[in-house]
Structures are given as C-alpha cells and as structure tokens.
Amino acid sequence: DAEITQSPRHKITETGRQVTLACHQTWNHNNMFWYRQDLGHGLRLIHYSYGVQDTNKGEVSDGYSVSRSNTEDLPLTLESAASSQTSVYFCASSANSNQPQHFGDGTRLSIL
C-alpha cells in the first residue's frame, strides 16, 4: 500500500546544530507539505512543493529550508536549530491542490 513515512520519529538535539527531517511518500503525489504543530497554534505551514524543483515558503518558513529533487522526498532542514523550533513536525502529500492531504506519523523534535 502507498504510504508516507517520516524519520526520525523522535529527535533531541542542541541549539545551533543543523537538523534534517526526512519525508518519503510512495503515492507519486505532486504536492508535499511540512507543518509544525504547537499548543495554541494548530497546524502551521512551513514550506510546500508542487513538484520537482518547486518549493514555496509557508506561514512560518524562517529558519527552515526544503529541497525537492525527486517526487518521493521533501526533506526539511533546520539550518541552525533554536529552542523555539521545538515542536511536532508533520509531513503531508496530496495529488493536487483540491485533493485532501495525507499525513505522516510526525516527528517530535526537542532542541535543548
């Protein structure tokens, strides 16, 4: 069955370190998204991609970057981790902008 997987599921790191979170989907979806979720804020869009080599900034993109070199993967990089980036991160994909998004299990990231 097609699926979307995130890794790692949990990570603890130190401020200033570079961190990369992986997202891999096997649906062959064009669209991929990264969100963070914090209490009181709901899901906030970080970056999204509508196809290979396409990336766009979302609502809270500062301090994050993505690259889309193939259809299946959209890794999220924190260039220099900050404690404010401690959060739960969800990756999602969809066939197009009018179709529902399917989510990965999430990555719990703690930055000390």
Next chain:
Amino acid sequence: RKEVEQDPGPFNVPEGATVAFNCTYSNSASQSFFWYRQDCRKEPKLLMSVYSSGNEDGRFTAQLNRASQYISLLIRDSKLSDSATYLCVGGNQAGTALIFGKGTTLSVSS
C-alpha cells in the same frame, strides 16, 4: 477575518448526544473543503470531504453553506471514541493552498 476559523471548544457532551461544529472560511471562491480528525497530537486523519450537496457517512454529516461561507460537521449518537480534535480545511484567500483551522475539541463522556 482569518482564512479558516473554528470555535476551539471544548465541547463536552454525554454519550448518545448530537453535536455540531461550524467552520467559517473567507475565500468565497474556495472549491475544496474537508474535515479531519486528530487524536492526542497524532497525525490528522481525513474524516470526510465536504461537497456542495452535503456528505453523509454513518453518524457523520458534513454540509457546505456557500451563502454564509461556512461548513459544518454533525455527529449523531456520540461515542466515547469520538473524543478528539476536529480540524476543518478550506482554500486560502489566494486560492493556492488548503488551510487548516486550529481545531475544535470534542470530549464525550459516559
């Protein structure tokens, strides 16, 4: 006005009750709407799509009111297992992406 807005609740109801949530949206041209369910900081899962003609799936009914720009979710005969956060989704103002509401928390008690 926020692009997609929900009453955060919480809604506390007894088992067997009927409960309804509304979600307002600002982009009148938005074509796609969905309801998701999220349990305890797990990943959101698609509950149902919302069509212009309404959509029913067992105890759940979703409706779209374009004149007043809101979508609704009705849950009949609430179960303990319905306790969760319900997220509504609609198009953003630019029509380029889907936006999630912050969610409405439902707690069903025995």
